[in-house]
Amino acid sequence: MPHIQGTPPSTRCCRYTAIIGLIALLVSGCSSTTLAYRQLDWAIVWWVDDFIPLTDPQEDRLSQQVDQLLAWHCQSELPQYTQWLDQLRNHIATPPIQSETVLAQQDALFDAIDRLLIEITPATTELLAGLTDSQVEALAETMAEKRQEREEELLSEDPQEQLEKREERVRERAERWLGPLMPTQRAIISQWNAERGRQTEIWFDGRARWQAALLDALEDRTEPDFPGRIRQLVTNSSAYRGEEYRLMLKQSRPALAQLITDLMNAATPDQRVHLRDEIDSLREDFETLRCDQRHPTAA
Template sequence: MDAPTPGTRRARWIVGLVLLTFLAGCSQTRLAYRYADWGVVWWVEDYISLTGEQEAQLSQDLEALRQWHCSAELPRYQQWMAVLKSDLEEGTPSEATVLFHQEQLMDFLPELLERATPVAINLLSSLSDEQVAQLADNMADKQQELEQEMLEGTPAQTAQARSERTIERIERWLGDLNQQQRAIVENWSANRGRQTEIWLTGRRNWQLALLDTLERRRQSGFAEQVNELLVHSERARGAEYQAMLADSRVAMAGLMHDLLQAGDTRHQDHLLARASELKGDFAALTCS
């Protein structure tokens, strides 16, 4: 699948760090967890110039959220990784097992979003008209850049580019793919149809909904509207996006199962090593 939107990252900063940075193969998990400013600051500062007061409030909110996440959620991640590692040690998991672990991973998301939403509300409610305009301009520029990068060329070229991105991500976990595995990814990507286009459209829909909500940031009901955008972001992205997301989750589980079946012991060993490394990182993290 394609990357999450920058707007989503504002609320999904923990997921972005724990489930994307970690799963992308970060070899400095503990360092990233403690000192990466929790994924929010870099996004906000890329899109909006904050005042000193806003930065101070954001840092305070993030530290409180980090402490909760470290003490309450990391043990759940560690337990999930232990079960995953045990299943991998038994051999190539079934497609149902892969889908189960994928859903387990996604189950971490709702409470994270609920807990992170007040951080977003505090920041967004403090934005000036100038900052909102800056946010709108920067999001539009990034959206145009992504559309040009990801949709230029023929549908076949779009599918090939998606295949290359997918292979790059998967090889971080399985090591170099063999020819059969590469063919599986290419076939999977070709069957994704308009997935990239739908993702980009959903991204734009969400950003427009956010900007519309920001126009009412001084009115009652603003917090509830932000909560809806962040906790149930797929609704703002549209029905076509929701259908694509449901389909792609199942398709991704099938892809991972097929890749493991087409691999050999070195792929299994590589995956187990990565899982062991990540499990060790979770175990070593502290809340200090």
């Protein structure tokens, strides 16, 4: 079953550009996957420009690199997504599902993200190394503003309200793939959510630590070790987020797999049909995409 993590999507500079494609294809409620995918080139540039006011040469260079990234992704990664969906469809056709099976599917998604992160590292390094002092200042201000906005939205002074909002987000994502939930499934989500404790707060704290490490690296962006520091920040971000974050991550992945397992094993026949139809629709979208040397197009 696709990702329904209860924590909010990350706004980490540049690292997130690699994950936009995966989110657009596997998580969002977009009615047209092909449309979303074809628009990724300008969407990524627009997203980066929202954090860093780019000059025209920087924007042109980034656009070229994004086109190269999307060409690689369409040719190398989309076929693997199709295989992943085929495996997922086979698993849901023969209940009950085992948590080990869900973990393996989950690991495949994380592997896809890791490949994306490796692929974007050179472009990320080049962009960040070429920033002016004023652009770095603008980046720092924008990250702080967006962090405050998200914290005000998702972190309430009332722990119970925060818990309820997180549970609501998870229910909405589950319903995206299963349709209306049964009382048993709502209870499963409620129990899972209650056991997550301070997960959202830890996530925000980890993101703040990562952003601080990025800004610290940008102070030395002309130094020889800068590319290595950025590579670590992009591909091994959890190393900068603190021990509490790493412990939370270690616990949350198997817990999420168990949540998905329990929801699927409690699914009604109609819900399984709903999920199968969603998978088939997504797979059909993948099949209609054709890759050229600039960007993907629909057949």
